[in-house]
Amino acid sequence: MKATWTLPDGSTKTADVAIGTNLMEAAVANDIPNIEGACGGCLSCATCHVFVDPEWLGKVAAVGDFEDAMLDATEVERTDASRLSCQITMSADLDGITLTVPAD
Amino acid sequence: MTVWKPQDDGYADLSSHDSFAGGAPHNTFARMRRDDPVCWTPYAQGQGFWSVTRHADILALNKQSELFSSAHGIRIEDQTPEEVIARRTFQETDGREHMMARIKVAKAFSKTVIAGFEEQIRDLCVTILDKALAQGTFDATKLIARELPMQMLGRILGTPDEDLPWLVEKGDALIANTDPDFTDHVLDKMTTDEFRMMPFNSPAGAELYAYAKDLMARKNAAGDTNGVLHLIMQPGPDGSVISDTEFRNFFCLLVAAGNDTTRYSIAAGLQAMCHQPELLGRMKSGAVWDTAPDEIIRWATPALYFRRTAMADVELHGKTIKAGDKVVYWFASGNRDEAALDDPYRVDLSRPANKHLSFGQGGPHVCLGMWLARLEVRVLFEELSKRISRIEAAGPHQFLRSNFVGGIKSLPVTVHLS
Numbered sequence: 001m002k003a004t005w006t007l008p009d010g011s012t013k014t015a016d017v018a019i020g021t022n023l024m025e026a027a028v029a030n031d032i033p034n035i036e037g038a039c040g041g042c043l044s045c046a047t048c049h050v051f052v053d054p055e056w057l058g059k060v061a062a063v064g065d066f067e068d069a070m071l072d073a074t075e076v077e078r079t080d081a082s083r084l085s086c087q088i089t090m091s092a093d094l095d096g097i098t099l100t101v102p103a104d
Numbered sequence: 105m106t107v108w109k110p111q112d113d114g115y116a117d118l119s120s121h122d123s124f125a126g127g128a129p130h131n132t133f134a135r136m137r138r139d140d141p142v143c144w145t146p147y148a149q150g151q152g153f154w155s156v157t158r159h160a161d162i163l164a165l166n167k168q169s170e171l172f173s174s175a176h177g178i179r180i181e182d183q184t185p186e187e188v189i190a191r192r193t194f195q196e197t198d199g200r201e202h203m204m205a206r207i208k209v210a211k212a213f214s215k216t217v218i219a220g221f222e223e224q225i226r227d228l229c230v231t232i233l234d235k236a237l238a239q240g241t242f243d244a245t246k247l248i249a250r251e252l253p254m255q256m257l258g259r260i261l262g263t264p265d266e267d268l269p270w271l272v273e274k275g276d277a278l279i280a281n282t283d284p285d286f287t288d289h290v291l292d293k294m295t296t297d298e299f300r301m302m303p304f305n306s307p308a309g310a311e312l313y314a315y316a317k318d319l320m321a322r323k324n325a326a327g328d329t330n331g332v333l334h335l336i337m338q339p340g341p342d343g344s345v346i347s348d349t350e351f352r353n354f355f356c357l358l359v360a361a362g363n364d365t366t367r368y369s370i371a372a373g374l375q376a377m378c379h380q381p382e383l384l385g386r387m388k389s390g391a392v393w394d395t396a397p398d399e400i401i402r403w404a405t406p407a408l409y410f411r412r413t414a415m416a417d418v419e420l421h422g423k424t425i426k427a428g429d430k431v432v433y434w435f436a437s438g439n440r441d442e443a444a445l446d447d448p449y450r451v452d453l454s455r456p457a458n459k460h461l462s463f464g465q466g467g468p469h470v471c472l473g474m475w476l477a478r479l480e481v482r483v484l485f486e487e488l489s490k491r492i493s494r495i496e497a498a499g500p501h502q503f504l505r506s507n508f509v510g511g512i513k514s515l516p517v518t519v520h521l522s
């Protein structure tokens with residue numbers, strides 16, 4: 001499966017992501033800037049914030065309650081496209097997903 | 105002047121505070137990482153524990169909080185279930201219960217909200233530095249590192265300025281409870297059980313409890329909305345508000361967690377500047393400020409470890425951790441692990457992608473105050489490096505007697521002003 005991040009400088013980076021891996025782990029493994037993942041995906045840090053590109057928003061699972069609360073603590077203000085990427089797990093449906101990394 | 109080197113023979117007793125009185129026993133950690141990464145460590149005063157020393161293992165275990173629980177104590181010392189409950193904060197909870205508490209305070213400590221305090225931090229730094237640097241030769245832990253974190257915490261919490269010296273003193277007694285320089289109640293030498301039900305097993309905890317209660321009453325009566333305490337008392341997304349007990353516990357936790365950790369990060373940064381003189385030039389270049397705070401905090405590792413308790417039998421590196429066993433994550437060791445960090449004994453202020461563990465990264469309890477700590481460290485060293493042309497050791501430095509808080513408690517320096 002593949003995921004593509006649009007970086008703050010406008011360039012993009014695509015990486016292979018195994019099914020079952022979350023997109024924070026994939027970003028950290030591929031040195032995507034501005035994705036720290038400080039809590040290891042435990043929903044305590046909000047340092048894995050991404051904007052899901054509009055065409056993929058309908059395909060990712062809904063935002064959970066704790067995720068919703070933690071999205072208030074992101075560095076760049078949340079929008080309707082905001083997700084904590086540790087909560088998005090790669091699946092066959094998400095092959096090719098595109099995300100935008102917030103600028104800091 | 106030589107760079108500080110670990111003093112131990114590679115076989116230090118990690119359960120003994122004395123093993124840390126000359127600095128963390130890094131030769132012992134290096135041996136364990138190499139030969140015995142999940143090492144059974146006997147403990148004269150209670151149950152032994154497993155020492156986990158490799159960076160990768162700490163990360164792998166820390167996120168499995170259902171298997172390695174925080175709810176049965178997070179220090180090596182054994183506690184009865186009654187003591188655990190009496191002294192509990194949300195740091196000693198797991199899962200949903202922990203998340204419910206954490207989301208109430210997450211925004212108040214977020215990078216963006218904390219960034220709003222930068223100018224206040226800068227003003228405090230300038231005042232503290234001008235006073236200290238004028239002395240020429242002085243104890244930098246006492247005159248610089250000790251002052252900023254507690255004054256800053258006071259600002260952030262909205263406590264009156266005149267209470268700050270008292271808070272600094274109680275904060276010290278609360279956590280450095282194994283060093284006779286800081287408390288009359290040295291934990292492992294205590295002959296009384298009188299304080300076992302109190303926060304941090306210390307009478308200072310009880311005094312802070314009383315203070316917090318009084319402070320909340322005064323602020324409510326005065327309609328005072330300064331500081332993050334106000335944010336914390338707002339209803340959460342589900343409409344629930346923080347209870348009196350939660351509030352008092354949280355207050356004590358902030359004093360304990362935010363005070364000496366930041367202090368000893370600053371002290372370790374100053375010590376590194378004495379021993380690696382090129383660091384001042386790097387700071388003056390202005391090019392390192394995105395990365396320098398994390399590197400200084402890695403070098404310091406003020407929280408040497410936190411503990412968990414295994415909830416089921418787990419096999420790791422040929423050892424069987426049994427349900428109920430204490431498991432200690434030695435962040436101090438992970439932060440010197442060559443497998444994760446290049447040249448870990450050198451301070452590199454522009455270290456890229458610094459994967460240090462000083463904030464307990466990789467788990468649900470990752471430091472709530474990390475943005476505040478990073479900001480304080482950055483601004484302090486920015487202002488310091490503008491003001492001096494040289495800093496050097498004016499004598500040997502001394503470490504705290506504690507296997508939990510890693511800190512330089514006295515640091516004689518001489519500074520030359522720019």
Ligand code: HEM
Pocket residue numbers: 174178194195196206257357358361362363365366369401405406407410411435461462463464467468469470471472473474476477
């Ligand atoms: C360089 C300075 C600091 C260091 C090295 C540090 C280190 C840590 C570590 C290692 C943990 C994780 C504990 C665990 O895994 O059980 C932690 C948690 C915590 N820290 Fe910090 N800390 C620092 C500064 C601060 C500051 C300034 C504050 C607040 C003002 C703070 C508040 C907290 C709180 C409330 C927790 C508990 C979080 C939870 O359980 O969810 N810390 N800290």
Ligand code: FES
Pocket residue numbers: 024036037038039040041042043044045046047048070084085086087
């Ligand atoms: S990694 Fe911490 S919330 Fe996603």
